[in-house]
Amino acid sequence: MRYKQVRFWIRVALLLLLSMSGSALLVSTAAYADGGAPNLAYVAGGKGGVTVIDIARQQITSTIHVDGSPFEVQLSLDGRFLYVTQPQLGQLAVLSAKTGQTVCTVHVPGHPTLLALDANFNTIFVAAPDSPTITGVDMDTCHVKLTIQADGPVSGMAVAAVASNISGNSGDQLWVAASTVSVYDTLKGTKIISIPLPDQPQYVTIPVGSTVYVTTHDGKIDAIDLSSHQVVPLISGGTYGPMDFDENTGEVYVPDMQHNQLVVLTPVNAGYKLPPEPSRTIHFDATPQSVAITSDGQWGFVALNNGTVAMLDIPGRQIAKIINVGGTPHFIITGLYPPILGTTPQQASTFGTIANIGAYFFLALVILVPLVLLLRSGMRKKKVKQQG
Numbered sequence: 001m002r003y004k005q006v007r008f009w010i011r012v013a014l015l016l017l018l019s020m021s022g023s024a025l026l027v028s029t030a031a032y033a034d035g036g037a038p039n040l041a042y043v044a045g046g047k048g049g050v051t052v053i054d055i056a057r058q059q060i061t062s063t064i065h066v067d068g069s070p071f072e073v074q075l076s077l078d079g080r081f082l083y084v085t086q087p088q089l090g091q092l093a094v095l096s097a098k099t100g101q102t103v104c105t106v107h108v109p110g111h112p113t114l115l116a117l118d119a120n121f122n123t124i125f126v127a128a129p130d131s132p133t134i135t136g137v138d139m140d141t142c143h144v145k146l147t148i149q150a151d152g153p154v155s156g157m158a159v160a161a162v163a164s165n166i167s168g169n170s171g172d173q174l175w176v177a178a179s180t181v182s183v184y185d186t187l188k189g190t191k192i193i194s195i196p197l198p199d200q201p202q203y204v205t206i207p208v209g210s211t212v213y214v215t216t217h218d219g220k221i222d223a224i225d226l227s228s229h230q231v232v233p234l235i236s237g238g239t240y241g242p243m244d245f246d247e248n249t250g251e252v253y254v255p256d257m258q259h260n261q262l263v264v265l266t267p268v269n270a271g272y273k274l275p276p277e278p279s280r281t282i283h284f285d286a287t288p289q290s291v292a293i294t295s296d297g298q299w300g301f302v303a304l305n306n307g308t309v310a311m312l313d314i315p316g317r318q319i320a321k322i323i324n325v326g327g328t329p330h331f332i333i334t335g336l337y338p339p340i341l342g343t344t345p346q347q348a349s350t351f352g353t354i355a356n357i358g359a360y361f362f363l364a365l366v367i368l369v370p371l372v373l374l375l376r377s378g379m380r381k382k383k384v385k386q387q388g
Helices: 002-022 345-387
Strands: 040-046 049-054 059-065 073-075 081-086 091-096 102-107 114-118 123-127 133-138 144-149 156-160 173-177 181-185 191-195 201-205 211-216 220-225 231-236 252-256 261-265 280-283 288-293 299-304 308-313 318-324 331-335
Touching (some): 040 059, 040 073, 073 114, 081 114, 114 156, 123 156, 156 211, 173 201, 211 252, 231 261, 252 288, 261 288, 299 331
Parallel strands (some): 288 331
Antiparallel strands (some): 040 049, 073 081, 081 091, 091 102, 114 123, 156 173, 173 181, 181 191, 211 220, 220 231, 288 299, 308 318
């Protein structure tokens, strides 16, 4: 009976060892800003700065006061830090998502309104519509890691996490809309390719898969294959804003400012027949400025120019609630509740180190306890035999 118990504990220890090694000790596993449970929505441009909406409660819970007319926001991997563009001040601000306190700031060329996050290389890229310079900033230290000179003022950016597959360079791919669509290595800053479009590109989004979606200043949306770079026109006739996508279905949601609606695109896949586009539209009483879809595909948030945010029931295909945030909302992102501990990069690093040490200590105990039991059981059996 005791031997069976020891074998059970050994199996438990091995399973824990495999699971912890496979996830690099769960405590250090990173989640993307829209990954994990969709808890909060951050609205840049709401009254007072950045408005925080609790998704489960469907109401505003706080406001993070930010100067400089905050325009776009991104989240750190664990939801701990907010990265906010301040175009009036010409800088990027890093804030504690929990306290709203400023951790650091970085001055960049022009009046920045654009951000793109490369999680694999811990870099956030900042750009402005009145400057060709893209600044890559270390997300922990706020130090400038590299600068990229685009072929004109930048109107859109997105990162394709392809460092381990189709990319022949050492980093991921930063797709930039300027006078053309250009692709850069996120680690070295070198240009990989320029892709000319019939019209000047504007916004870029890259869902999971093999297709890049680009809007143009002339009111069109094109699909570009991630590997072949073949351009396929999708729809036209609108004024399209910053896009987002449903991670589960691959559908792309595009604000159409001209027609006060959200255009939903069916995923485009190379080698398959082009689907009819759009698959459907969602209409509003005001002009949509940007959209965010939660990682579980249950909720969508649309910033409207009348100072409200429309909360969408994605499966139900209907507006669930209108939330008044005031101001002029520009951009929305959804993500996790911020961690309780660690409101600066230094504290976060310290707590992460302590957590890793604790995890290794726990793993050691789980492995050693059954081994000790097994050793004691063997010694007892040996003693019984000697006495016999």
